[in-house]
Each structure stands twice: as structure tokens, then as C-alpha cells.
Amino acid sequence: MNFHRMSNQVIPKTRILFFLLCFISGFSWGQSLAYRTLLSGLYDGDFPTIKPEQVTKISDYQILDAREKGEFEVSHIQGAKWVGYDTFSLSNVASLDKSKPVIIYCTVGARSQDIGKKLQQEGFAQVYNLYGGIIHWVNEGKPVVSNGKPTQKVHTYSKTWGIWLEKGERVY
Structure with missing residues (x-):
């Protein structure tokens, strides 16, 4: 080769x-x-993913954002709880219901999968990595918010990852 x-x-x-x-x-x-x-x-083929189009009622899930605080502040999925990646601590999820389904996401799904595995190890029964992350979420026409208000801005981590965002405004 x-x-x-x-x-x-x-x-x-x-x-x-x-x-x-x-x-x-x-x-x-x-x-x-x-x-x-x-x-x-x-993606690890053994870790469950969920596609944006499969999420019909967001309130059925506990939504976790595994990006860093600055990325989250640009925009996030409505109702998402910021848990971070480099700064992740199990204390950030101590108040969550381990029996209720969790959707975890990041920019494309790599960081969120790592955090999702930690959640599984801690006894969370149903943890799903959002397929394609926030980029795919927005590309599928799903909304994001900033300070509780709809926004078109999406932090894409870097210009390299930003090429995959078709809809919305790229922020690096």
C-alpha cells in the first residue's frame, strides 16, 4: 500500500x-x-448511536453536551446539560436518572462516545451517541440555541471539521 x-x-x-x-x-x-x-x-461499532431523525420527542431523553464550555456557549441542543470532555467529572452527572435514556453529543461524535462509555460503566442503562454530532443535527434541520434563543451559529471545533457543516454559520 x-x-x-x-x-x-x-x-x-x-x-x-x-x-x-x-x-x-x-x-x-x-x-x-x-x-x-x-x-x-x-465510532466503535458496539456503542449505540441515534440519528437526529430518530429523535422525535427530545424530552424523552437526558441530553448531554460533551464539548468544551466555549463550544457549548456558541450553541447547543435545547435542554442540553454541559458536561465537557477534558473537564468531565462524574459529579456533573450525579443528579441524572440512570434509568432514563441519555443522548450525548459533541461536534461529530468522537468525544461524546468516550464520555458515553464512562456513563455506561457508571450504570447508565441507555446511552446513545448522537450520530454525526451537532454538525449532523443542524444539517438535518434540527434547532440549536444560545442563551435560550434560536441561533444559526455552530461551533465546529476547527476549520477542518467545519467543512462538514452544510447549514448554519460556522464558528471556530
Whole structure:
């Protein structure tokens, strides 16, 4: 296999070519296939995900945001409780009902999956990682808020991750 070395990382040339092709071909065709491919490489197949379109009644869930405080303050899902990632502590979730379903999210779902596994280890019965994170949530036309008011702003973690946001205003 041909590899390309970049900042001490070895990346298969085929993967680079795939993402370049998707980028060049335009986001409407390339994004969904490329994004799904990207997410499939990030997610543990044994950890349950839930897609935005499967969330019909948000009040049925305890919603947790595993991004950092500044990302949360830009926007978040209505009713979400900020729990953080680098600053995550089990004391942040001590008041939650372990028998009620939990949806945890971050930008794309990598950080939230990590925190979700910790919740499972602590006895939370139904923990779901929001498939595609807040980016996919907004791309599916679901609302986000800031200070209790609707907003179009979405913190996408970085410009690299921001390319996947089709709807809304990118904030880095």
C-alpha cells in the first residue's frame, strides 16, 4: 500500500485521494458519503448511536453536551446539560436518572462516545451517541440555541471539521 507521511502520521494515499475527490466533487454529493466514511472510522461499532431523525420527542431523553464550555456557549441542543470532555467529572452527572435514556453529543461524535462509555460503566442503562454530532443535527434541520434563543451559529471545533457543516454559520 502506498503511504504519505505527514507530521509523523502515516496516511494511506487512497484515503487522501478519496477525501480530495469528495471535496472537489462538491459537498452535496461528496459530503454524505465522505462524512459517513469518516464517522465509521471514528465510532466503535458496539456503542449505540441515534440519528437526529430518530429523535422525535427530545424530552424523552437526558441530553448531554460533551464539548468544551466555549463550544457549548456558541450553541447547543435545547435542554442540553454541559458536561465537557477534558473537564468531565462524574459529579456533573450525579443528579441524572440512570434509568432514563441519555443522548450525548459533541461536534461529530468522537468525544461524546468516550464520555458515553464512562456513563455506561457508571450504570447508565441507555446511552446513545448522537450520530454525526451537532454538525449532523443542524444539517438535518434540527434547532440549536444560545442563551435560550434560536441561533444559526455552530461551533465546529476547527476549520477542518467545519467543512462538514452544510447549514448554519460556522464558528471556530
